[in-house]
Amino acid sequence: MTDTSVEIRGLTKRFGDVAAVDAVSLDIRKGEFFSLLGPSGCGKTTLLRMIGGFELPTAGSLRIDGADMTSMPPYRRPVNMVFQHYALFPHLTVEENVAFGLRYQGVDRSEQGSRVAEVLHLVQLSGFEKRQPHQLSGGQRQRVALARALALKPRVLLLDEPLGALDQKLRKEVQVQLKHLQRSLGITFVFVTHDQEEALTMSDRIAVMNRGRVEQVDEAARVFERPETEFVANFMGAANFFAARVREMGEGAIVLTLATGGEIRLPVNGTRYRPNEEVRFVVRPEKLDLRARDLARHGVPSVAVTVEERVYQGVSTVWTVRDAADERFVVYEQNERPFDEAARFDVGSRVFLSWNPKHAVVIRREASAA
Amino acid sequence: MKAPEAGKPARAAYALVLPAWLTLGVFFLLPLAILLVISFGQRATYGGLEPIEDLGSYLASGKFLANYARSFHPIYLQILWRSIWMAVVTTAVCLVISYPIAYFIAIAAPARRRNLLLGLVVVPFWTSFLIRTYAWMFILRTEGLVNKLLMAAGLTSQPLELLYNDFSVLLGLVYGELPFMILPLYASLEKLDLSLLEASADLGAPAGSTFWRVTVPLTMPGIVAGIILVFVPSLGQFVVSDLLGGAKTMLAGNLIQNQFAVARNKPFGAAVAFELTAAVLALLFVYALYTKRKGQDVLL
Numbered sequence: 001m002t003d004t005s006v007e008i009r010g011l012t013k014r015f016g017d018v019a020a021v022d023a024v025s026l027d028i029r030k031g032e033f034f035s036l037l038g039p040s041g042c043g044k045t046t047l048l049r050m051i052g053g054f055e056l057p058t059a060g061s062l063r064i065d066g067a068d069m070t071s072m073p074p075y076r077r078p079v080n081m082v083f084q085h086y087a088l089f090p091h092l093t094v095e096e097n098v099a100f101g102l103r104y105q106g107v108d109r110s111e112q113g114s115r116v117a118e119v120l121h122l123v124q125l126s127g128f129e130k131r132q133p134h135q136l137s138g139g140q141r142q143r144v145a146l147a148r149a150l151a152l153k154p155r156v157l158l159l160d161e162p163l164g165a166l167d168q169k170l171r172k173e174v175q176v177q178l179k180h181l182q183r184s185l186g187i188t189f190v191f192v193t194h195d196q197e198e199a200l201t202m203s204d205r206i207a208v209m210n211r212g213r214v215e216q217v218d219e220a221a222r223v224f225e226r227p228e229t230e231f232v233a234n235f236m237g238a239a240n241f242f243a244a245r246v247r248e249m250g251e252g253a254i255v256l257t258l259a260t261g262g263e264i265r266l267p268v269n270g271t272r273y274r275p276n277e278e279v280r281f282v283v284r285p286e287k288l289d290l291r292a293r294d295l296a297r298h299g300v301p302s303v304a305v306t307v308e309e310r311v312y313q314g315v316s317t318v319w320t321v322r323d324a325a326d327e328r329f330v331v332y333e334q335n336e337r338p339f340d341e342a343a344r345f346d347v348g349s350r351v352f353l354s355w356n357p358k359h360a361v362v363i364r365r366e367a368s369a370a
Numbered sequence: 371m372k373a374p375e376a377g378k379p380a381r382a383a384y385a386l387v388l389p390a391w392l393t394l395g396v397f398f399l400l401p402l403a404i405l406l407v408i409s410f411g412q413r414a415t416y417g418g419l420e421p422i423e424d425l426g427s428y429l430a431s432g433k434f435l436a437n438y439a440r441s442f443h444p445i446y447l448q449i450l451w452r453s454i455w456m457a458v459v460t461t462a463v464c465l466v467i468s469y470p471i472a473y474f475i476a477i478a479a480p481a482r483r484r485n486l487l488l489g490l491v492v493v494p495f496w497t498s499f500l501i502r503t504y505a506w507m508f509i510l511r512t513e514g515l516v517n518k519l520l521m522a523a524g525l526t527s528q529p530l531e532l533l534y535n536d537f538s539v540l541l542g543l544v545y546g547e548l549p550f551m552i553l554p555l556y557a558s559l560e561k562l563d564l565s566l567l568e569a570s571a572d573l574g575a576p577a578g579s580t581f582w583r584v585t586v587p588l589t590m591p592g593i594v595a596g597i598i599l600v601f602v603p604s605l606g607q608f609v610v611s612d613l614l615g616g617a618k619t620m621l622a623g624n625l626i627q628n629q630f631a632v633a634r635n636k637p638f639g640a641a642v643a644f645e646l647t648a649a650v651l652a653l654l655f656v657y658a659l660y661t662k663r664k665g666q667d668v669l670l
Contacts, residue, residue, distance in 0.1 A: 084565075
């Protein structure tokens with residue numbers, strides 16, 4: 001287990017009756033960019049604060065590089081944090097902020113200066129040594145906070161939504177810079193965010209959290225393409241759910257009967273399912289097509305729907321359609337067709353929803369989440 | 371309503387500041403000026419002021435500075451020095467006691483208890499200061515509560531002399547000034563961003579280091595305000611040293627009060643009072659400069 005940086009086992013934090021973090025187990029690997037993703041109140045920040053030592057767990061254990069850190073005070077952990085609002089010391093200069101922790105690591109005075117210069121150079125803030133935090137822009141403050149944490153050469157860097165206060169354009173830039181920095185330093189980053197796009201842009205792996213529990217841990221693209229639970233599917237914006245019933249199961253495929261009629265063959269391992277089990281599957285909006293004709297006879301999934309709304313957005317068109325069971329689906333279509341074809345269906349027209357069977361992801365009923 | 375022209379303060383703004391200036395002028399500056407004039411005079415045989423026949427020759431003779439010259443006599447310097455020393459000790463003791471209390475109320479105590487605890491700090495103000503000082507006499511005297519308890523517990527065979535010494539004066543001063551230290555400290559601790567304390571711990575600083583490197587520097591405005599609010603009144607106190615010091619402990623406040631009420635030497639009392647006021651104003655001026663330079667709010 002030498003490649004595990006942070007080992008979390010059954011970690012729980014209760015505030016009164018509420019479990020903010022509920023028996024979470026995770027292995028964060030050395031040198032990876034790991035994101036804790038979820039809506040506000042899902043427990044991601046509490047989990048991060050437990051890794052940092054700012055909250056003590058009610059139950060469970062935490063190891064960092066193999067050493068037990070469950071109840072170690074923050075100042076004795078080999079981790080550093082970039083706080084949400086940076087928490088720069090307002091009475092100290094940039095230089096003094098960055099050098100703050102060095103004396104506790106026994107770095108002598110002469111070396112402190114060069115270490116500070118080194119990290120300030122790393123975050124492109126050379127020349128700002130004598131400034132006070134209030135003389136800096138939001139982006140510069142964020143970089144000072146980063147430099148202050150990196151100066152101590154932590155084994156794990158914790159980041160609590162550090163880009164939340166930046167404007168959209170700067171955010172995109174910083175995301176890329178952070179990712180590069182993490183790659184070149186090889187330090188484990190644990191990053192908390194509620195923004196799925198941000199998590200996807202930067203992370204090697206993502207843990208999606210909901211109500212104090214981890215719903216899914218996977219490589220970034222897999223969380224997006226292959227959600228395991230309804231919550232993850234919804235949170236990652238794949239909100240097209242189809243209700244179905246298992247009819248036939250095989251090694252390489254299952255045959256489902258759609259709630260609205262019709263059969264669909266999906267290339268998933270069917271051995272996990274029971275006959276007649278009720279399941280749901282999702283297809284991401286950008287992977288659905290609208291067609292004028294029913295292609296079911298040709299082996300292509302096809303569901304009869306009515307066009308409810310059409311929103312032209314320039315690059316793409318967003319369609320909202322409804323099936324016979326009044327279930328609503330969203331379709332994103334790239335506007336790659338000639339102009340007059342892009343608006344080929346009018347509101348109210350009867351069309352067929354189809355997709356490549358490979359894009360369907362089967363999600364079990366919520367039984368597993370209970 | 372039309373906005374006032376930029377750069378020119380509206381006439382309304384002057385009108386609004388006027389009551390404050392009037393109060394300050396009538397109740398502070400004018401008496402101070404009267405005090406200054408009296409301090410240049412001479413005591414008449416039966417108290418009051420000796421009339422001055424010829425102002426020119428009076429000023430030329432340098433007699434108008436006689437009271438100030440007298441105040442530098444070793445006896446009075448000793449009293450002044452004692453007062454400053456007592457005020458310094460009172461302020462230091464208040465600071466050491468108040469900081470943990472203010473810290474507890476502002477940071478450690480649950481938020482819903484905060485107002486209750488602050489209320490408790492202010493509750494003594496509901497009783498007159500004089501009565502509370504008398505109460506200390508009953509507690510400290512030889513047949514008082516403390517001695518009775520000590521003797522009942524068998525810790526002492528005869529009563530301790532707790533009253534009429536420097537200890538009792540200091541106790542009374544600290545007791546009376548404590549809220550004036552707690553309140554400004556609370557105000558600045560309450561504004562302290564707690565994530566800064568977490569950041570300090572995160573960077574490896576143990577609790578003590580965090581306190582001296584983060585908490586104290588960031589609450590310095592409250593500390594300075596508390597020091598001024600306690601030091602200044604302690605310097606002029608005469609009730610406490612009169613009652614709890616048994617007139618044995620003469621402080622600058624007692625000296626001034628004596629000159630006016632007992633010795634009936636108003637000019638000399640005025641001179642000492644003016645010196646004390648000038649010293650305090652100088653202190654406040656230094657503080658104002660300090661906060662302005664630091665770009666902080668002036669708290670007073």
